[in-house]
Amino acid sequence: MPLSRLSAFVAATLLATSASTALAQESAADRSNLTIGVGAAIVPSYDGSDDYTIIPAAAARGKVKDFAFWTRGTSLYVDAIPNTDPNGWDFELGPYVSVNLDRTGRIKDDRVKALGELDTAIEIGGFAGISKTGVITSAYDSLTFNVAYGKDIANAHESYVITPSLQYFTPLSVTSFVGTGVSAEYVGKGYGRYYFDVTPAGSLASGLPAYSRAGDDAGFKNVTVNLTAGHSLSGDLRKGWTVFALGAYTKMLGDYKRSPVVDIAGDSNQWIGAIGVGYTF
Template sequence: MIRRSIYFAGSVAAALVLAPPAFAQEEDHSSLTIGVGGAYIPSYEGSDDYRVIPIAQARGKVHDFAFWTRGPALYVDAIPNRDSDGVDFELGPMVNVRLDRTSRKGMKDDAVRALGKRDVAVEAGGFVGIGKTGIFTSAYDNLSARVAVAKDVAGAHKGYVITPAVEYVTPLSMTTFVGLGVSAEYVSKRYGRYYYDVDGANALASGLPIDGRAGDKAGFKKIGVNLSAGKSLSGDIRKGWAIFAAGGYSRMLGRYADSPVVSVAGSKNQWIGALGVGYTF
């Protein structure tokens, strides 16, 4: 029976996920994949400057209860994946640590650096989703849809973030997989105000124009697409070493794209890339 067992996430700031399904036997109720690598990401969300950062990710299951990381986020599925028809219902808690603009060193743009650092946000909440193995290309491909809802509990932006995502992954052979994902982020007024509004004092310090529209109301902040691929180094994607690569594009939307933080100091177009190696036990 085919089950999703190898995952390696390749982004931190943009939560780009490499989510390949792998060949795993039905009796394998516990597994673990860990990966390390590097990611090429914007220096902040909405920036036109880029930097390279190290990444470390993990995915696994314990007695059919799955868990996985996506950048600095952790998801735990409280519903065990035991359906013989390949249907996987997902429901569980998640937590994300948002590090955007929390270090002056990471902000290459002088104007944005003059706006000051942001506090680390800890977004806690939950997710719900459904996946199905055996959809289009073979009995082994997987299509899944998921929505996560989280609120900052650390007192940074104090708002909420809703993240819908759809992912499709398929093995091409016992050694190779490819994947495609589409996701978006819907954020609250407080989130928009904290990261994208520029008030009078900010404008004086940075030289950016005053703009408070991002915090007027909630809305979709961005939409993105990513491609992923992996190749086993051991001859079997179910176990041993494998290399992974991913590339993604996202577009800042609406009032967030029009914020001077993006439209003047940065760019609406956001690119990301990742390369890494993983090991499945």
């Protein structure tokens, strides 16, 4: 099943939200915990597609002796700085790895399919960020900003991706929460060339016009906004079962949205919806 970086990130944000809210409410004595989630999402079949597919989604978030870790789709983050500040500040710094499956499988559009399946990119790098619990509405809401950098080591796009994101979550009560966020992707020349350019040979095979501008410069590929909501089935967000839902909108930008795989075969407006359940131990 093809799963783009964008689709993976947003679908799994849904699952990670309950974990984020639960962890924000844990007492300082709870140095280790784990939330896992599963769900389903309807997402574009590739970044820039106007065809949609239903995918499974899974995520985990937790901490071991104050060292936090979490997944976002096909990405894993490990925070090497322990979260011990009693005033609610959390500084994040650690390794990051992501598997990019965009256009590696079942592509619905025949023209894009004729361009051929792409190789899986494995991006390794790091991230840094800052989070504050107890910001606006209560002692338990949280605001987080971080930036991740990953470089492909699998000889696929052979370039880099920088992903800044800003997320805000607030519990409405002991049993429910809402959240919102915005993120973007800044990609290198090789990334744009690999996923969005159309070579003359590809043009002959697909009928799409040749296109080479996406690989001319690095730039912002897209921006995404999302809304999430959840409700505890156990009566307490800090433990037991939670159900949640997410909606998101992404806008492709610049030379990437002008690529024939988006402008002709797809759509620069991308929509995602997801539902799921999570369990906090």
